[in-house]
Amino acid sequence: MSKSKPTLPRGTRDFGPEVSAKRSYIIDQIKHNFIKYGFSQLETPAMENLSVLTGKYGDEGDQLLYKILNSGNYLNKTTAEDYQNGSKHLTQKIAEKGLRYDLTVPFARFVVMNQHEIAFPFKRFQIQPVWRADRPQKGRYREFYQCDADIVGTKGIWNEVELALLFGDVFNDLNLEDYIIKINHREILFMLAEYVGLKGKEVPFCAEIDKLDKIGEERVLENIQSIGGNQSKLEEVMALLSQTDKDQLLAKVESIGPDNSGVTEVKEFFQSLDQFSDRNIKIELDLSLARGLSYYTGMIYEVKPTSVKMGSICGGGRYDNLTGVFGLDGISGIGISFGLDRIYDVMEELNLFPDAITQxxxxxxxxxxxxxxxxxxxxxxxxxxxxxxxxxxxxxxxxxxxxxxxxxxxxxxxxxxxxxxxxxxxxxxxxxxxxxxxxxxxxxxxxxxxx
CATH class of the missing domain: 3.40.50.800 (Anticodon-binding domain)
Structure with a gap:
């Protein structure tokens, strides 16, 4: 019998001693700050029931779920008709569990199942691997770590402020100075959509705004015009999206929507943050930030490196109904996630790892x-x-x-x-x-x- 050469599944990686030491260094700094800010550690199983996972990530997400075949003779309860009805139907007969796709849905399940034992507001952090049956490519893997922190059961604006401060403390401990925290608010984006005459079409409007850094202003403007809206107001809003002076931006958006809750919250956010000016938090209001609007309902965060060509290294935002999919309505929350792999790449390129950690x-x-x-x-x-x-x-x-x-x-x-x-x-x-x-x-x- 010939011996086969060992291989790794596509989209997965080994981490040798040096890389593992550097990854552990990043995780330790993140974990230290999570604990410092009062978050409790949570761990959930690698596998969840498919009934928990399915339908939470949209049709595309459902296709990327890793399903686990039932143990034993998993075909003994199937019929010829099950095969004829296609793979989606057959999967329900032969697989009841799947690998977790992210840490958020398992967290929501945990909150619902333990709602009478935990105290709200509940602050938890979780650092564990997740799995997605995605097409492997540079910077995208089928197994990767997420480092999440969430606060549920409260709507206070202080949560938004302290999470921005948490970003700053983590990067300070990592000696990573070349970053910018960008923030925006879903209600401001929806107000701008209404202002240009696209009320009811907010989501496609925001989807186009989110493409600005990929396809450029001219193409985005053309795409939005094809949806509809007022030409002159569209040009006015597009000019706003490239500005970074928060005071001028806030004055302008307040004149457009003086009673907008998003404008009010962003103003309160920056007013609270002003008392921590000595901490030199690198943050700006970016009206072109339009990520995660299918689930974020308030403030949105995105962190990008400024001296390395790379996408976002962290993200997050406010959501108002995390646990609603499991029957527990009215639980507002806010969460952030650190991108371990991308932070590693940035620190490696900038030579920020201390020599001692690999010794x-x-x-x-x-x-x-x-x-x-x-x-x-x-x-x-x-x-x-x-x-x-x-x-x-x-x-x-x-x-x-x-x-x-x-x-x-x-x-x-x-x-x-x-x-x-x-x-x-x-x-x-x-x-x-x-x-x-x-x-x-x-x-x-x-x-x-x-x-």
Whole structure:
């Protein structure tokens, strides 16, 4: 029997030690800030019942759900008629579960199932992988992580403000300065649609606005004109979409819709944010931001890098009926999501990862004999007890092989144990970069390595 060469499923990846360390570094900074802001961690199963997942992401989303075949003889309850009725019908007979498509729907299910045990407002964060049967391409995978934080059961504008501050704190901890948080409001977009004569056609209007950075202003204007609307007012609104001065923008949109709830909330948002001007949050009002309007009902966020050519690295917004699909109406919420893979790519391009995070060890103990190896076992545990990342070469191989191993794993120091060192208690510590080495007592080595 011939042995087959191992492969990975398309759209999935292995992460080696260096990449895993860098990804963990990003996750740790995000998680630290989630906890600092009072979010509780939540984990949900990798698989959900298809009845939970189906119908929540539209027809396209349903097609991208990974279905799990029922265990056992999953065909024994099917008939010839089931096959004739097509794959959609047959799937209902042979698959009852699927891999989660995102973290939001499982969160909604959790809230509904535990509504009498959790306290509202409920703040949760979740960092877990999701799966989509999408066509793999650059930057798009079939398995990827989402890092979400949501607040449900409250409508206070402070939620919008603190999530903007949370973005800023995470990027500050990652030393990522080249970013901009863009915000907009669904009610402002819908007001502008009505202003240009497209009341009732708000969604197609916003869908075209969302294409501005892809196809340009001229094409977008043509597409909107084909929907209808007032020509001169359309040109007036298109001019607004390229402006970034929030005070001028707010004054203009307030003159168009003085009683618009979106204008009121955005003004309150920036007024609250003004008291944190010392934190240097990089944020702007962008009226061309029109993402997620099938589910967002209020404020919308999008974060983009400013010195690297890439799409959004974070997003989010306010939604008013997250749990309504499961029968629990009236639960307003707001959520944000960090794009781990894209943040990684930005930080890699800007060389922002600290060198220390990929360093596996502080010191490796090398030795000349079995007796020296046995002595090293106590040494390595003493070093570890002192908080030093230490390891002991596990066999009494030739010393050259042990040093070659130290070079390969890029350990900065080796601690050499021989018979003389065992007798004197002075161990030779070698700097693997400079080659310099000198005898030191164990407590001196610990003090040096702890720096």
């Amino acid at each position: 596996r060890l502080d010191v490796l103990i090398v030795h000349f004999s079995e007796t020296n190896l046995n002595h090293g076992q106590k040494l390595v545990m003493d070093l570890r007890s002192a908080g030093i990342k230490a390891d002991l070469y596990p066999t009494s191989d030739k010393i050259k092989k042990q040093f070659n191993y130290a070079d390969k794993i890029q350990t900065p120091y080796t601690l050499i144990v021989g018979d003389n060192e065992m007798e004197s208690g002075d161990y030779m510590l070698k700097n693997m970069s400079s080659g310099e080495q000198k005898p030191m007592k164990l407590d001196e080595i610990i003090q040096l390595l702890k720096g």
